[in-house]
Amino acid sequence: MHTHKIGYFVGSLSSTSINRTLSKALLELAPDDLEFTEIAIRDLPLYSQDFDADFPPPARALKEAIEASDGILFISPEFNRSIPGALKNAIDWGSRPWGSNSFAMKPTGIIGASPGGIGTAVMQASMRSVLSFLDAPQLNAPEAYITFRDDVFGSDGEVRDEATAKFLRHFMEEYDAFVQRVLAVTAPGHIGDELPEIRR
Numbered sequence: 001m002h003t004h005k006i007g008y009f010v011g012s013l014s015s016t017s018i019n020r021t022l023s024k025a026l027l028e029l030a031p032d033d034l035e036f037t038e039i040a041i042r043d044l045p046l047y048s049q050d051f052d053a054d055f056p057p058p059a060r061a062l063k064e065a066i067e068a069s070d071g072i073l074f075i076s077p078e079f080n081r082s083i084p085g086a087l088k089n090a091i092d093w094g095s096r097p098w099g100s101n102s103f104a105m106k107p108t109g110i111i112g113a114s115p116g117g118i119g120t121a122v123m124q125a126s127m128r129s130v131l132s133f134l135d136a137p138q139l140n141a142p143e144a145y146i147t148f149r150d151d152v153f154g155s156d157g158e159v160r161d162e163a164t165a166k167f168l169r170h171f172m173e174e175y176d177a178f179v180q181r182v183l184a185v186t187a188p189g190h191i192g193d194e195l196p197e198i199r200r
């Protein structure tokens with residue numbers, strides 16, 4: 001079995017983050033060939049072009065982690081109908097200096113949870129625009145807008161509702177297949193000789 005390294009961002013700095021809880025559930029439900037490493041955003045200073053000549057250690061670590069990943073997964077809240085500032089700041093760091101965009105051609109997935117009914121849909125639309133500009137292929141479908149409920153998600157990653165678990169498992173399977181499809185083109189030696197099945 002070929003394993004694929006997935007770097008994941010949690011777009012919340014909250015100690016009680018529902019999106020961190022969602023991230024634990026996704027890691028539990030994901031296919032076994034995916035290996036996950038969190039790409040931390042907490043210690044990054046606010047990005048400025050003044051840093052371009054000499055990135056600080058947390059920003060260097062961020063870019064190295066993105067570049068070492070086969071795929072990138074964003075698990076994020078929606079803040080004021082857009083991308084939380086801490087996550088956008090991290091993306092800005094990863095995209096620079098000009099000419100060294102670490103996200104280029106990285107297969108990406110986006111998912112997020114909110115207590116409200118639209119489940120981060122507007123944040124995800126903003127993310128798609130940003131990732132398009134960064135030349136990062138995106139999983140288009142399934143979309144995953146998660147309305148968070150305490151009775152469904154345990155803090156340790158347990159999902160108590162089978163329909164929700166089934167949907168999240170399906171999302172991660174489709175993300176895995178998408179990563180493999182992109183790698184088949186961008187890094188053919190990585191996945192072996194066989195093209196992965198296109199499932200729809």
Ligand code: FNR
Pocket residue numbers: 012013014016017018019020076077078079080081082113114115116119120
């Ligand atoms: C929010 N929240 C929110 N929810 C939403 O569905 N759409 C939105 O636009 C916003 N806007 C927003 C702005 C700010 C500054 C905060 C702090 C919160 C509510 C948000 O979904 C809720 O606080 C989640 O718990 C945030 O996710 P984490 O941090 O718990 O993962």
